[in-house]
Amino acid sequence: xxxxxxxxxxxxxxxxxxxxxxxxxxxxxxxxxxxxxxxxxxxxxxxxxxxxxxxxxxxxxxxxxxxxxxxxxxxxxxxxxxxxxxxxxxxxxxxxxxxxxxxxxxxxxxxxxxxxxxxxxxxxxxxxxxxxxxxxxxxxxxxxxxxxxxxxxxxxxxxxxxxxxxxxxxxxxxxxxxxxxxxxxxxxxxxxxxxxxxxxxxxxxxxxxxxxx
Amino acid sequence: xxxxxxxxxxxxxxxxxxxxxxxxxxxxxxxxxxxxxxxxxxxxxxxxxxxxxxxxxxxxxxxxxxxxxxxxxxxxxxxxxxxxxxxxxxxxxxxxxxxxxxxxxxxxxxxxxxxxxxxxxxxxxxxxxxxxxxxxxxxxxxxxxxxxxxxxxxxxxxxxxxxxxxxxxxxxxxxxxxxxxxxxxxxxxxxxxxxxxxxxxxxxxxxxxxxxxxxxxxxxxxxxxxxxxxxxxxxxxxxxxxxxxxxxx
Numbered sequence: 001x002x003x004x005x006x007x008x009x010x011x012x013x014x015x016x017x018x019x020x021x022x023x024x025x026x027x028x029x030x031x032x033x034x035x036x037x038x039x040x041x042x043x044x045x046x047x048x049x050x051x052x053x054x055x056x057x058x059x060x061x062x063x064x065x066x067x068x069x070x071x072x073x074x075x076x077x078x079x080x081x082x083x084x085x086x087x088x089x090x091x092x093x094x095x096x097x098x099x100x101x102x103x104x105x106x107x108x109x110x111x112x113x114x115x116x117x118x119x120x121x122x123x124x125x126x127x128x129x130x131x132x133x134x135x136x137x138x139x140x141x142x143x144x145x146x147x148x149x150x151x152x153x154x155x156x157x158x159x160x161x162x163x164x165x166x167x168x169x170x171x172x173x174x175x176x177x178x179x180x181x182x183x184x185x186x187x188x189x190x191x192x193x194x195x196x197x198x199x200x201x202x203x204x205x206x207x208x209x210x211x212x213x
Numbered sequence: 214x215x216x217x218x219x220x221x222x223x224x225x226x227x228x229x230x231x232x233x234x235x236x237x238x239x240x241x242x243x244x245x246x247x248x249x250x251x252x253x254x255x256x257x258x259x260x261x262x263x264x265x266x267x268x269x270x271x272x273x274x275x276x277x278x279x280x281x282x283x284x285x286x287x288x289x290x291x292x293x294x295x296x297x298x299x300x301x302x303x304x305x306x307x308x309x310x311x312x313x314x315x316x317x318x319x320x321x322x323x324x325x326x327x328x329x330x331x332x333x334x335x336x337x338x339x340x341x342x343x344x345x346x347x348x349x350x351x352x353x354x355x356x357x358x359x360x361x362x363x364x365x366x367x368x369x370x371x372x373x374x375x376x377x378x379x380x381x382x383x384x385x386x387x388x389x390x391x392x393x394x395x396x397x398x399x400x401x402x403x404x405x406x407x408x409x410x411x412x413x414x415x416x417x418x419x420x421x422x423x424x425x426x427x428x429x430x431x432x433x434x435x436x437x438x439x440x441x442x443x444x445x446x447x448x449x450x451x452x453x454x455x456x457x458x459x460x461x462x
Contacts, residue, residue, distance in 0.1 A: 049351075049352065050352070052350075052351035052352060053349070053351040053352040053353040055352075070350065070351065071451070071454060071455035071456045072455060074350070074455075074456070074457065075264040075265070075267070075268055075455060075457075076264065078267070078268065078271055078457065079263075079264050079267040079268075082267070158352075159462075160275070160278060160461060160462065161348065161462055162283060162284075162285045162286075162426065162427050162461075162462050163278050163279065163280060163283060163461070165283070165286070168286075174346060174348065174354055175354065178352060
């Protein structure tokens, strides 16, 4: 149930170790790292744009921003957005079409989530089968997918608020969309921090995401 | 917008602007070099060029997204932002003081009737007003009420070539910008003579400001003294320094 069926594309990749397919197929690894690049560029340039007119009583240090000044940051932001969106659509399409999305992320029960969270805090969460995501992972990855979708939609409202009246009203207007964009960014950054920490705690998972096995 | 934010605006839009072609300096050294790994400092112009090409592509996407029928939201007068923020690349004391009696709007390029217009003549044309949100490229926004001549009416009146690509503007404060013809003809694009029901105050662009709720603030020129219709890309003050040309909202 949890093992991925061997498909034409993965047989060749699995040659070195017999017929075992890679933990993560090539397309997934590619979209993952392109997404990582896009997110870093978007967040760093976005912080510079935030600094031009801060929503809250703080600014991001210039050293962790991208673009040099407002126009440069906007150029980066509106260039990297194409990478983020095209790559994201590609990821979601392939993930849905191959059925991987359902195999990997479901079922998703609250009970399983609590149990796995407890196990994680006691250091008892098994990573024996890298093909199987525990419930906390499933919830976290689904959360960040939805967060990114909301981040992109709120960004679309900020970019073209007149041209997308329905989206603008769903966000609660232009000013509200700024807050949605900020908080979805904050949630994304929070996810990345935990995600990177977890990957470093289980270095094998990082190798899986780079080499596929 | 409070004082703190206003200071931020002045910092970003302030006098210490890098020259054109150098607007990314610092950005790569600080942020992108560790990311781009093998990308040396000498590659800077290549990255800069690529980013500007994407920006041109974004101009085309925005022109394609632009719906001439789609109206920007309008607001009740009770929602007008008071005081309405002043914003420019210079301070309030540098705002040009123009003699309204002697002022003439110059009209040129692909227009049949090139005679200049006095303010009194512009005031005899049918007037309209609307309460709309001005969105600054910096992220803040403010609601104001502008009144004046519908720009499409004016362009027709002077026999402008409505098939031309651009309308360019030159301003008394040295500012210049240009817009696409579909936006120029948008029903909410106004050649404004008033702000909040009063003669346009100097700080908001006396004697003339082009107001477009479908464009970001920097595309809305103040102190307009000349406009021209052309098929040659005219650029703009901020646009030539790296801001996106279409600047739609």
